[in-house]
Amino acid sequence: MGIYAITGGASGIGAGIVDWLQQDGHRIIVVDLHNADIEADLSSDQGRQQAIAGIKALAPDGLDGFIPCAGVGVNIKPVSLISRINYFGALTTIEGLKGHVAKRHGAMVLISSISATMSQSGAYVEALLAGDEEQAVALIDELADGNEAYAGGKRALTCWMRQHSGDYLAAGVRLNAIAPGYISTPLNEKIEADPTLRKVNQAFAASVPVGRSGRPEDIAHAAAFLLDSNSSFIAGTVLFLDGGHDALLRPNDF
Ligand SMILES: NC(=O)c1ccc[n+]([C@@H]2O[C@H](COP(=O)([O-])OP(=O)(O)OC[C@H]3O[C@@H](n4cnc5c(N)ncnc54)[C@H](O)[C@@H]3O)[C@@H](O)[C@H]2O)c1
Numbered sequence: 504m505g506i507y508a509i510t511g512g513a514s515g516i517g518a519g520i521v522d523w524l525q526q527d528g529h530r531i532i533v534v535d536l537h538n539a540d541i542e543a544d545l546s547s548d549q550g551r552q553q554a555i556a557g558i559k560a561l562a563p564d565g566l567d568g569f570i571p572c573a574g575v576g577v578n579i580k581p582v583s584l585i586s587r588i589n590y591f592g593a594l595t596t597i598e599g600l601k602g603h604v605a606k607r608h609g610a611m612v613l614i615s616s617i618s619a620t621m622s623q624s625g626a627y628v629e630a631l632l633a634g635d636e637e638q639a640v641a642l643i644d645e646l647a648d649g650n651e652a653y654a655g656g657k658r659a660l661t662c663w664m665r666q667h668s669g670d671y672l673a674a675g676v677r678l679n680a681i682a683p684g685y686i687s688t689p690l691n692e693k694i695e696a697d698p699t700l701r702k703v704n705q706a707f708a709a710s711v712p713v714g715r716s717g718r719p720e721d722i723a724h725a726a727a728f729l730l731d732s733n734s735s736f737i738a739g740t741v742l743f744l745d746g747g748h749d750a751l752l753r754p755n756d757f
Contacts, residue, residue, distance in 0.1 A: 504527075504528040504529050504530065505524075505529045505530070505567035505568065505609075505730075506529065506530045506531075506532070506562050506564075506565075506566055506567055507524055507529055507530070507531045507532070507566060507567055507568040507569065507570065507730070508531070508532040508533075508534065508558045508561075508562065508566055508568075508569050508570075508600070509521060509531060509532070509533055509534070509569070509570040509571075509572055510534040510535065510545060510554065510570070510571050510572055510573035510592065510593070510596060511534075511535055511571075511572040511573030511574060512531065512533035512534065512535055512539065512570075512572065513533060513535035513536070513537060513538040513539050514535070514688065514689050514690075515686070515688030515689055515690055515719055516572060516614065516683065516686060516688060516719045516722045516723070517533075517535070517570070517572040517573070518719060519718070519719025519720050519722060519723040520570055520572065520719075520722065520723045520726050520727075521533060522720075522723065523720065523723035523724060523726070523727050524723075524727060524730075527727060529567075532557075532558055532561050532562060534554045534557065534558065534573070534596075535573065540557070540561060541553070541554055541557035541558065541561070543557065545573050545587075545588050545592030545593075545595075545596070546584055546587040546588045546592065547587075548595065550592075551591075551592060551595040551596055551599070552595075552599070554596055554599075555595075555596055555599035555600060558600060558603070559600075559603055562603070564606065564607070565603050565604065565605075565606030565607040565609070566600065566603050566604045566606075566607060566609055567604075567607050567609040567610075567730070568604065568609045568610045568611060568612070568730040569596070569597070569600050569603075569604055569609070569611045570611070570612050570613075570614070570726060570730075571592070571593035571594075571596050571597055571611070571613060571614065572614045573588060573589075573592055573593070574588060574589040574593075574614065574690070575588050575589065575690070576649075576653065576690045576691070576693060576694045577649035577650050577652070577653045577694060577700065578649060578693055578694045578696070578697055578700055579649065580649075581644055582643055582644060582646075582647060582648065582649045582652040583639075583640035583641075583643050583644045583652065585643075585649065585652035585653050585656055586631065586636075586639050586640055586643055586652055586655075586656050587636070587640065589653065589656045589657065589660070590631050590639075590656040590659055590660055591636050593613065593614075593660055594634075594660070594663065597611060597613070601671065601674060601676055602674075604675075604676045605674045605675035605676050606675075608675045608676075609675075609676060609677070609730075610676065610677040610678070610679070610729065610730050610732075610734070611671075611676060611677070611678050611679075612679055612680065612681060612726045612729045612730055613660055613661070613664050613678065613679070613680040613681075614680070614681055614683070614722075615657045615660055615661040615664075615680040615681065615682040615683075615741060616653070616654070616657040616682055616683060617682050617683065617684045617743060617745045617748055617749055617752075618650075618653060618654040618657055619654060619657035619658040619660075619661045619682060620658070620749065620752075620753060620756070621650075621654045622651060622654040622655040622657075622658040623651055623654075623655075624642070624643075624646065624651050624655050626642060627639060627642045627643055627646070627651065627652075627655045628655045628658050628659045628662070630642055631655065631656065631659035631660075631663075632659050632662060632663060632666075643655070657682075660680070661680050661682070661741055664678050664679070664680050664739065664741075665739050665741070668738055668739030669739070672738055672739075677734075677735065677737070677738050678738065678739060679729045679737055679738065679739065679740050679741075679742065680740070680741045680742070681722055681725055681726060681729070681741075681742050681744055682741050682742065682743045682744065682745065682749070683717060683721075683722050683744050683745060684711060684717055684743070684744065684745025684746055684748040684749070685704075685707055685708045685711055685716050685717060685745070685746075685748070686716065686717035686718065686719065686721070686722060687716045687717065687718060688719060691704060691708075710748070710751075711745070711746040711747070711748055712746055712747030712748060712750070712751050713746035713747055714746075715746065716746075717744065717745070717746060721744060722744055725742060725744055729742070
């Protein structure tokens with residue numbers, strides 16, 4: 504059976520992926536702030552390096568897959584923490600583990616979002632894609648817009664994945680992304696503790712075309728499918744898992 508690593512595996516979607524892979528008989532190494540095999544804070548470079556070194560130490564022969572899932576929602580202040588954790592936390596661990604996943608010709612599944620299609624700030628996304636953490640952080644803190652910090656971060660992560668799909672494949676690593684819509688997790692509970700954000704969030708949740716919110720297992724099952732070696736022809740793709748929301752909002756874009 505396989506050996507996988509995940510960040511943000513202690514809660515929500517990440518915990519759902521951990522359960523799913525364990526039920527399939529795989530071993531999974533969890534990185535999170537608490538309740539994890541490796542406790543590390545991905546908002547700082549020190550924490551990111553600790554996560555990479557810890558994973559390598561626990562899986563010396565390489566990984567069959569990696570899922571950078573840790574993330575925070577639009578309620579977090581300062582808003583630049585969203586960029587640091589959701590974008591740079593993911594990107595640094597992906598790059599740090601590339602060779603390790605290549606050792607076993609494995610796959611990575613990035614966690615994007617339906618909001619990646621809603622970003623408005625090209626300059627912020629460009630700074631993220633240029634890898635300029637301090638410039639991106641300065642730009643987004645000036646805008647002080649949690650929605651853009653989140654959506655732009657997910658847009659940049661998704662573009663980065665598609666830009667690098669080819670060179671990762673050449674190195675022996677398959678990249679894909681899942682773009683979830685509204686999933687019931689502690690992240691959304693925290694957002695909905697704010698009365699203004701609650702209104703917007705709950706209106707979005709109520710408009711999911713399939714008539715229900717997503718569940719962590721909806722994402723877990725798709726992540727397991729994309730990680731599986733039988734999916735070896737699927738590369739560089741973005742799978743919207745959103746109960747039909749993206750089709751409703753952007754029927755002619757695919
Ligand atoms: N819930 C949704 O509707 C939704 C939709 C689209 C995308 N996503 C994405 O899915 C991923 C998981 O979100 P979730 O809804 O399961 O949230 P969650 O809050 O349930 O889980 C997120 C996990 O990330 C960890 N984390 C947060 N900051 C961290 C840090 N600095 N260092 C290390 N770990 C940290 C948390 O401790 C937590 O265990 C995130 O990337 C999120 O952006 C969620």
